[in-house]
Structure formats: structure tokens, C-alpha cells
Amino acid sequence: MLIKCLPLILFSCALGFPKRVHIGGLFDDGEEIQRTFETSVKSVNKERFKNAELANVFLVAKSNQVVTDTFEVFLKVCELMGTGIAAIFGPQNVVTSEHVQSICDTMEMPHIYARWEPMQIRGKGINLYPHAETLSVIFDLLITDFEWKSFGILYENTDSLIRTHRLLERWDARGHTIFLYHLGSGPSYRKVMREIKDAEIENIIIDSSIEILAEVLKQAQQVGIMSEKNKIIVTSLDFQTLDLEPYQFSGVNFTGVRLIDPNNNIVQNIVRMHKNEWGLTDPSQLRVEPALMYDAVQLFARAFKRLKDAIHGDVKQLSCNGSLSWEHGYSLSNFMRLSEMEGLTGLIKFDTAGFRSDFQLDVLRLAEDGLKKIGMWNSTNSIEWQPESEPPKSDMEFSLQNKTFIVLIAISHPYGMLKESADMMTGNDRYEGFGIDIIQELSKMLGFNYTFEVQADNVYGSYSKSLRRWTGMLGKIMADEAHLAITDLTITSEREAAVDFTMPFMNLGISILYRKPTKTPPSLFSFLSPFSAGVWWYLIGSYISVSLLLFTIGRICPAEWNNPYPCIEEPEELENQFTFKNSLWFTIGSIMQQGSEIAPIGLSTRMMATSWWFFCLIMVSSYTANLAAFLTVETVVSPFSNVEELANKKTIKYGAKVGGSTLMFFKNYAHVKESNYTVYKDMFDTMMANAEDVLPPDNDSGLKKVLREEYAFLMESSSIEYITERHCNVTQIGGLLDAKGYGIAMKKYSPYRHALNTAVLKLQQSGLITELKTKWWTQKRGGGKCREDGGQSQAEELDLDNVGGVFLVLTVGVALSFFYTIIELLWDIIATSRRENVSFKEELIAEIKFIVKCNSSPKPVRRRKGSSNRSREDSTRGCTPPYGFIPTIRTTSSDDK
Ligand code: GLU
Numbered sequence: 001m002l003i004k005c006l007p008l009i010l011f012s013c014a015l016g017f018p019k020r021v022h023i024g025g026l027f028d029d030g031e032e033i034q035r036t037f038e039t040s041v042k043s044v045n046k047e048r049f050k051n052a053e054l055a056n057v058f059l060v061a062k063s064n065q066v067v068t069d070t071f072e073v074f075l076k077v078c079e080l081m082g083t084g085i086a087a088i089f090g091p092q093n094v095v096t097s098e099h100v101q102s103i104c105d106t107m108e109m110p111h112i113y114a115r116w117e118p119m120q121i122r123g124k125g126i127n128l129y130p131h132a133e134t135l136s137v138i139f140d141l142l143i144t145d146f147e148w149k150s151f152g153i154l155y156e157n158t159d160s161l162i163r164t165h166r167l168l169e170r171w172d173a174r175g176h177t178i179f180l181y182h183l184g185s186g187p188s189y190r191k192v193m194r195e196i197k198d199a200e201i202e203n204i205i206i207d208s209s210i211e212i213l214a215e216v217l218k219q220a221q222q223v224g225i226m227s228e229k230n231k232i233i234v235t236s237l238d239f240q241t242l243d244l245e246p247y248q249f250s251g252v253n254f255t256g257v258r259l260i261d262p263n264n265n266i267v268q269n270i271v272r273m274h275k276n277e278w279g280l281t282d283p284s285q286l287r288v289e290p291a292l293m294y295d296a297v298q299l300f301a302r303a304f305k306r307l308k309d310a311i312h313g314d315v316k317q318l319s320c321n322g323s324l325s326w327e328h329g330y331s332l333s334n335f336m337r338l339s340e341m342e343g344l345t346g347l348i349k350f351d352t353a354g355f356r357s358d359f360q361l362d363v364l365r366l367a368e369d370g371l372k373k374i375g376m377w378n379s380t381n382s383i384e385w386q387p388e389s390e391p392p393k394s395d396m397e398f399s400l401q402n403k404t405f406i407v408l409i410a411i412s413h414p415y416g417m418l419k420e421s422a423d424m425m426t427g428n429d430r431y432e433g434f435g436i437d438i439i440q441e442l443s444k445m446l447g448f449n450y451t452f453e454v455q456a457d458n459v460y461g462s463y464s465k466s467l468r469r470w471t472g473m474l475g476k477i478m479a480d481e482a483h484l485a486i487t488d489l490t491i492t493s494e495r496e497a498a499v500d501f502t503m504p505f506m507n508l509g510i511s512i513l514y515r516k517p518t519k520t521p522p523s524l525f526s527f528l529s530p531f532s533a534g535v536w537w538y539l540i541g542s543y544i545s546v547s548l549l550l551f552t553i554g555r556i557c558p559a560e561w562n563n564p565y566p567c568i569e570e571p572e573e574l575e576n577q578f579t580f581k582n583s584l585w586f587t588i589g590s591i592m593q594q595g596s597e598i599a600p601i602g603l604s605t606r607m608m609a610t611s612w613w614f615f616c617l618i619m620v621s622s623y624t625a626n627l628a629a630f631l632t633v634e635t636v637v638s639p640f641s642n643v644e645e646l647a648n649k650k651t652i653k654y655g656a657k658v659g660g661s662t663l664m665f666f667k668n669y670a671h672v673k674e675s676n677y678t679v680y681k682d683m684f685d686t687m688m689a690n691a692e693d694v695l696p697p698d699n700d701s702g703l704k705k706v707l708r709e710e711y712a713f714l715m716e717s718s719s720i721e722y723i724t725e726r727h728c729n730v731t732q733i734g735g736l737l738d739a740k741g742y743g744i745a746m747k748k749y750s751p752y753r754h755a756l757n758t759a760v761l762k763l764q765q766s767g768l769i770t771e772l773k774t775k776w777w778t779q780k781r782g783g784g785k786c787r788e789d790g791g792q793s794q795a796e797e798l799d800l801d802n803v804g805g806v807f808l809v810l811t812v813g814v815a816l817s818f819f820y821t822i823i824e825l826l827w828d829i830i831a832t833s834r835r836e837n838v839s840f841k842e843e844l845i846a847e848i849k850f851i852v853k854c855n856s857s858p859k860p861v862r863r864r865k866g867s868s869n870r871s872r873e874d875s876t877r878g879c880t881p882p883y884g885f886i887p888t889i890r891t892t893s894s895d896d897k
Pocket of ligand 1: 460461488489490656657659660661662663714715716
């Protein structure tokens, strides 16, 4: 049997691979990669008895430090080839690596490396580094998920631009705005960073090699682009190896991506085994390229085992001058591409194109307790975000029960005030007010304890460019010196970016506080006020025209022609009481409510007189009624009635609380908003030009200025309401310039926000906040002092619209009487013409001639000669004493006795 097998054994020994397989390593990039290469070889050799995948594989590492000189590298490769090796690992340098690649291609020698390569081509060497294109996908996805519309890329070299080319492609004229900033040659990158800061670019992608990344981040923080308002993404897969503690508490939103998961068991085991050789204390310090080199050797060993199992081949000593190649080289490369294993860099697997596939990248966010995994990308089309990276948490999770909060308040009436008491008080008992009550109610509802702390300087908080931080109460919240802040603290977009607010517990807007308008001194002609000028002119016109019409109608109306006093039997002429003078007198007598002795007799004149009297009745009563109101109401005058008029008034100064949201509102118009409406911008410039004088430190100082000077204080309507309840000589002028609210501030992403929000909403819904407002605004501390009892109605002058109907009645009456007098005249002419036996026409002409002869008042009685046809009525016609009714003359005889 042995004899039978011996030739086979001898044959396999003769043709089989040697027991020790040599592999060459070329290293030009420090010792880290060389070290992992050598430890990986040692680990394979150790494992060959335990691990079936590595059974009987014994590697001998021929590692060499090389420079970046191509010729020298060429000589080294030839030397290695001459000794009979199975593969070449490295180097890292692009130029020399490509040179090594071409030699290996010629000799069909497997070339294995691990470096970022922009133009990786299929079929050449084996690169364990994830493909450049695949890597750029993840940054593109990050930008999409973060919804960055505008961002800047701070880059080191052209490789950076290749790495971020997908992001650059996002640019379009109306959508994404992308700013590119080249880091420069260093060592100071601050100049370009300052440009980013001045351009107010908040979203920044930093692409630099790990060698300078620490310095770049340090300088970025110094310049101030690593603050709470910035969002940073770093593209280096090694960023987790840096000391990020200095940025942990800066509030910066810092995101990065890692290939090596330090919490992975394989990683932890390998690092634990080699930590002394590698000089690492923690798996998170392991960089990608050395780790990939470790994995490369492991993968090679497994592939070699498979080759050895499949083929009985041998390594070959090759000469660079010859034309020989290693016939098993490509098979070995193919076995490597087909192998799969779990390594330091996750799953090592290649796709059909020969590029690494199915690897996983973790998305990390820098939090106060270090780097946190917030998402994961696994060669898919989207990032899987971890549920715990989503901000909202349930109330149960973040119960406020028995927690103690430091609550910042400010002494600002009525939100926070010192209690007025003769007793010595301590702790929270010292304070009272609207804000204090709200916190009390919230604590009852949520079960937390609190300690009030007063903001002594009354600064609520704004971003200070010079200090490069938030000031006041908000600064303290951000620096963790307090948990909550409550006062008349307005929610603004700038503040919302720095801290979190609850829902607004009160709504308000900017308005103007100014002295109450002064009363006008009574005018000499105030008796004219009840009617507008138009009505007065119409009244005069009516008086004149009615008088003239009365005169005319009186002349036309036959009944107005009377036998003059004393009555004679056969009067030669008749008299008319409506002479021109009498007509004027009659109308003025009625309007003055005095009457006259003239009494109209004819139906038409009476009709006219009636309508005139009715007109007078209504006009006089309206005048009297309105006069009473005018004499009691005082008219007030204000120098301005809105903000535009205030802006145009050069004699009145105006201002707002320094550093407050009101001033911010005007500042925004001056610096941010592009608008044709320049009033607010001009107002801001004016305020800033006299800042010392017109910008008081708090509302109380503003009020004092209003009371003492020609000064209008721009403040919030809720505070104006509070002041006008107590100071009766100031008032709100004009409407609201904007609409906003007060909220309780807390640290950004505070876990208590949701619970506090819900509680504030509940307080609002229960009506408690309204009750508290009534208490602190109108009841406590002198509220309601200036409330006027009963609304005082303002009298307004009567316009033509109010009394137009009276004029109409007068006009209709006048028209009717005119019409009627014509009928009367015609009737009389017909009667006369019959009686006197004259033609109607003749009599009509005679009458008209007389009427138009205005100067002759007595009217001659026309009687034809020989006419005896006189009626009784005619002989006694109109025998009246001047201006009176016809007396009844009774003739009595002595027989009657
Ligand atoms: N409520 C303002 C603020 O939160 C202060 C008062 C004002 O600016 O009118 O800054």
C-alpha cells in the first residue's frame, strides 16, 4: 500500500506549494500599516492549526519600507519577484502603487492594497478600500436626509472634489446653493474659515486627510464655525480616531461616518490580541488603512488555502528582465475576489466588478457623552436611522417627577417681581408674578421641584458676535447653568435655533407706548360743530331760496291778495302780506323758533310754510341734540397715530429695550429682509445712531422715559397693556407690527420639552393662563386704576347724510306749493274772466304782468265798466287787518236789544 502511495506523495511534494509561502510588502506611509501587515501574517500562522480556513497556510512576510521613488520601488519589486513570492501588498502612494501594479500585471502576480482610489478599474489589483463612488453616495444621502439646501465644502485637494462630486452635482440655480472653500496649504486655515463665518454658512462639509483633520477642527472651533448654530459633516472615515472631546460641549451638530465598528466583537478581539504591537488602548483608535491591510492578509491566506486545495502548483522565481509570469497568479486573485470573511472592516466581499460590496458604514453624531451611532448604511439606497436618534421621547421615559430645576427669572413686571412684604423672606417665597405662577402650576402638574434664580442684569439673550456666544438667560441655559427660563421671553427664530421653547403661553405683538394725547382747547365757534360746514351752507341756501319762493308763491297765490286794512267795500287795490322783506322775516322767524305775525292764507303758501316749519323743527332739534354732546366731549389730538407717522416725526425720539426681541425685529428688517419697505430699517438706523439715549435696559426705564421726555417706547403689547392699566397718562398708539409669543426656554433637544409643552397646553385649555393674566394685569398691584366707567360716546358732527331727508321734505313741500299756487291762479283767472266777461288770455296776461312787476305791492282790483255782476264774496274779499285773519263784522241794530 505504502509502495503504491509513495510515487503520489513524492509527486505531490515535488509539484505542491511550499510549506512556507512568502509574500512581499511595500510600505511607504509610516509604520502603522506595516505593523498590521506583519501581525496579520503572524496571526494566520498561529491560526493555521485551529482554523480550517487557514489550515496549513504558513506565510512569511517580506516587508520593506520604500520611498516614493518609482525606480527604487521597481528594484524592490524585482528583488521580491526573484525570491519567489505569492503576492505583493502595498504601497500606499498612488504613483508607485500604479507602477507596482503594472509590473504585477505583467507577471500575473496578485497585487493587494488598501487605499482610496478615485479611478478603480476592474480586473487589476485587489483594493480592499470601499469604492470611491460608493462612498460618495452616503454623503449625498446624508445631505438629502438632513435637508441641507445650502452648504459649504471646505476641501483639501482635488481628491476631495472627486469624493464630493455627487454633492457638487446637487447645485442648481434655484435650489441648492453650494460654496467651495479650499483649505489652502496651512498650517493656518483660519482665513478661509473666517470667510465661511462672515458668509454666515451654517452647514459645512469638511473633507481633509486624517493627518490634518485634528488641526482643521481645532482652528474651525477657534474661528467660531463649530458653534451651536453650525452643522458639520466630516468625510474622513477615520474621524472617530481623533480626540473629539473639545467639541462635545460646544453644541455643534457634528456628523461623521465610520467603517470600523469598535463595538464589534471581532474588532475587539483582534485589537485586544495585538494592542501592544499596535500601541492602541481602544478599538476606536484603529484607522481604516492599517485595518484593511490586516484584513487583506487574512483574505489572502484564505484564498491561498483554497488555491492550494484546488491546484498542485508552486510559487515561481520571476525575473523582471524575463518574460515569465506566474500561471497561478490570476487564479489566486480570483479566489480572493470570491472569498468572503468577517474582518476588522466588517464583511469583506467583492462584487462581480471586483469592488468591495455589502460593507456597512455607521453614521455617528457627536453628543455630550461622546460619539453616538445614529444611523447605518448597508450598500442600500437609504440610511437606516436609529429610532433613538429621533428627538421625541415618551413622557414616561423623561418623567420630570422629583427632578429639581433651576429656573431663571427676571425682575420684569408682572412676569417676575419681588414680593412686597414686611417679613423677611427666603428662597422661592421672595418672588411672585405671572411667570412664577405658571412655573408653580407646571410643577404641580409634572411633579418637579424648582429653584428660582434672578437674572440680575435683565439680559434675556442674544448672540454676541464679539463674545462669540449667547448672552443673558439663554447663554446660561446653553452653558447648563440653568434648566429653564421664564419671563417676557419672546420666541424668535434666532433663539429657537439655539435653545428650545415650549408652546407660547401668551401672544402679543410690537406696539408703541406714548403719553396720552392732549385735549384740544374749546373753540370759539364750537357752536358750529353740530353740523358740518356743508350742512351749514345748505341751510343758508335753503333759507334764501325758501324766502324767495315764498315771495313768488305769495304773489302768485290769489288768496294772498287781500283787501287792505281798514276794509272798504269796493277796494281799488289788494294787498299781499308776502312782500320780499316779509318773506325773509317769516322764514327766519320760524327757524329761530320765534314766529312772526305773518300767517299764510293760501293753500299753497300754507303748504310751503308747513314744509319749512317741518324742516326747521327737525334741523333745530338735531342741532340742539348734537350740540349738547359736542359741548361735553373733549376732542383729543395725538402727534402721531401709527409707526410710520412716528418715524417721520423728527421731534419725538423713539427706542426699544436694548438687546430685546423688539430691537431684533427692526434689526432684521435692516440687515436680513430685502424689502422696499424701508421704514423699519430707517427706524433701526435712527435708534442705533442714538443708542445710548434711546435704548433703555428694561421696560421700566422705557416707561420713565416716556413719562418724562418726548419719547415713544416700542414695546410688546402685553407689557403695554400692563402699564396702561396703572399709568393713566400713557397709552398704546397704533396697532401691532407683528405677532409672536412668550415661551419657556430650555436647552436644545431637552428631553423635557414634550412634557412641558403638553403641560403648557393643558394650562391654556383649562383657562388657567387667562385667569392668571386677569389676576396679574387687572387686579394685583394697582391694576384697573385707569379703567373708564362706561364707554364714552364720541359725538360726531351731523353730515348731509344724517339730515338730507329733511332737505328733501322741504324741497317736495316747496314744489307742491308752487304747483298748487299755479292752479289757484288759473282758477281765479277763469272766475274773474267769466265774471268780468273778459277773455281768459287777457286776464292771464294782466295777472302775469302784475306778478312780474315786483315793486308794486298793492294789486289794483280790475273791474270792467258797467259791470254790476259782483258777488258778495267779492265785495267782502279779504278784508283783513294787516297780516291777520278776516274779522267777522257783525252789524247790530237797536231793535235787537
Ligand atoms: N420680550 C423681549 C425679549 O424677549 C424683551 C422686551 C422687548 O424687546 O420689547 O427680548
